[in-house]
Amino acid sequence: MQFRILCLALFFLFSGISGRSQTRLSLLTCGPGEQMYALFGHTAIRVQDSLRGTDHVFNFGVFDFDTPNFTWKFMRGTLMYKLDIQEFQGFLPEYQYEGRSVIEQELLLDEADEAAIIAFLAENYQSDKRYYRYDFFFDNCSTRTRDVFEKVLKERLKYRFPESESLPTFRDMIDPFIGHDSWLDFGIDILLGAPTDWTADERGQMFLPAFLSSNLAYGVVDETRPLLSPPVTFLEPALGNGTGAMVKPAWVFWLLLPFFALMWAYLPKIRQVLILDAVFWIFYGLVGCLIAFMWFGTSHLATNSNWNLLWLNPLQFAVGISLLLRPRAKWLPLFGWLQFLCLLAYLIAWQATSLEMHFASIPLIILLVLQSLRLADFKIKRPKNPDFLK
Template identity: 35%
Template sequence: MSLKNKIFGLIIFLFFSHLSNLAAQTYQISLLTCDPGDELYMAFGHSAIRVLDRSKRTDYVFNYGTFNFNTPNFYGKFAAGKLDYMLSVSTYADFISTYANEKRSVREQVLDLSFEQQKYMVEFLQVNYLPERRFYRYDFFFDNCATRIRDAMDLVLGDKLVWSEDELDVTDKTFRDLIDEYVLTMPWADLGIDLALGAVIDRKASNWEAQFLPEYMEKSFANATIVGDGPTRPLVKESRVILDFPRQNAQMSSFNPYWIFWAVAIAFTLITYIGFKRKQLYLGFDIALFVVLGLLGIVVFLLWFATEHSATQWNWNILWAFPGHLVLAFALLRKQPKVWVKKYLLAALILADAAVVFWILGWQSLHPSLIPILLVLILRTNYLYYNLEKYRSLRA
């Protein structure tokens, strides 16, 4: 080959290499991570994908965390775990404006993808935004606004994407531990979550599984690498802060279940002591207690057996918040309770004790504020079991 041909070939090579570099600069794909907000639905943060197309001068954010309030039977579907979330698209400016108004910080991680990978990701998002594909069945732990993005990255990069297993250090944390980090200052919400979610979330989460939380996924992206596609390189080539607001040091409200439930326990202890001294039952308090526990038990039962929520199964709160307690409450209204009532009280006492054992053994973590409620249930079932027939003719 002549020198002239070699020079010509080099020029052609450099020309197409330059075109390739220009093409690679057409897109900028980023992970956006938003800080938690003050309300419960904002408490866990948010993730979205930004696609900046310099050639078309467009800048969009793809958001898997939206749903349609106009969905028929919206609340019924939400309670039953049948509410579909959807992929929505907004301009980057509108997205940032929303979080600026909410005073929530937003951080961006620009991904170091090749042009082919960028193109694949854009096509993937465009196809998933089609009306027949944009909806999906939401699952807080395994299919949400964060995991959808992580799974898209796994699909686009395949075995070229390597997640680090050493950086997050969540090996000793259960799913319940992870969500507790975000709701400890919201005691009533924390209690509600612990009442609704079953033992299935009391297993340890892997680093990969912890990415259901946006902040943990942000850390995972920061430590992930791309291999087998040229030189090994970090998945994130640039990180920057888009919005920066100081996080408020939220304080737990003075109106919380911790002291309120202990106050209830002290009140029931005094009632039991006075009743023992006066040889009375004061059944009105027990009726109110068992009505509340029975109604709560119905909710736990329905969440376990009548919904598609994966995290509400095997919920051993049903041992103490049992639907049958509602029947017991009505049975105690009778002046002469039936014979089966005493047997039921013994069974309720055993179930309450079993709930404590399950908690101690780590089969399910119950909310700490429930300790006084369990003590009340054990105290009153025990007291009624031994004294109901003796004082059955005495009314409070």
């Protein structure tokens, strides 16, 4: 509570800024951390006043772990983030402890612009604007920081980006932070939808703190004055690049492919194999349930329009249960053909659009093709009274 009172007092002081104040504003860019929420780095605005001896950080990336139903709200994308303030002397040690880099770039603004930015931050802190619904690509700590400068400086701020022959997608941009072909990379690729494959222009790239830092460096105020000074390093990264998981998902799935294919070809009616079929469909169906939930049950834009639902869908769970309880159900062969057609549609969309497919997905899709054809022909090939039904 005392800290909140300090923050409010700070704003009253800032609201009375005059020419006698010696303020300095800067952009802080923090490197990636080991925790999932820290994988993409962080950004904040530092406000110093040497005359009053204050040094604070305005941070748009704060959320409250004590929020009721925190995990459920986080998963559904309804958790409210907020603008908060902390003293710089408490901000820096956190990143030093976590072994993360911190760089600073001073905002090269006159006193009037500095005062306008501080007033804008103060107004946002003291109103409902302080809270916002987080969106990974379009409304996060990094884009909010960019928006502060754009809303205060308006048309006086222009970007002089160099010409580029091609622009990356959002998926291209996050991949280096996750680790190529890691289990996390595979899982995220499965759960993220079509918006992830949209092209990110230079302004859109600023959703990542590192690109906010580099792309704002092309900003110019009043046609001549650079927005930012060159970066100064406070902390070097102590984290290594890491070797990632020793066992890659692609290795596992490609090794499983011939094993299952041979087993289905030579042992099609063994009880254990048929039970394994059920487990196969249940597993795919559970992943499909998660994809469907992230698309239809959450507010995350990044998980919308996920066409992986064509080959990973909740109905597959029902197939697995039916194989265990009612293996002669008449709808199973029909579903096998339907699933096969959905796979064809997915592969056509993959070739015809910007849809991206993770390399580790290929053996899983091949397995599903084989299982779909096996299910479609199940009624013809199985004996009338298989041993496992007696």
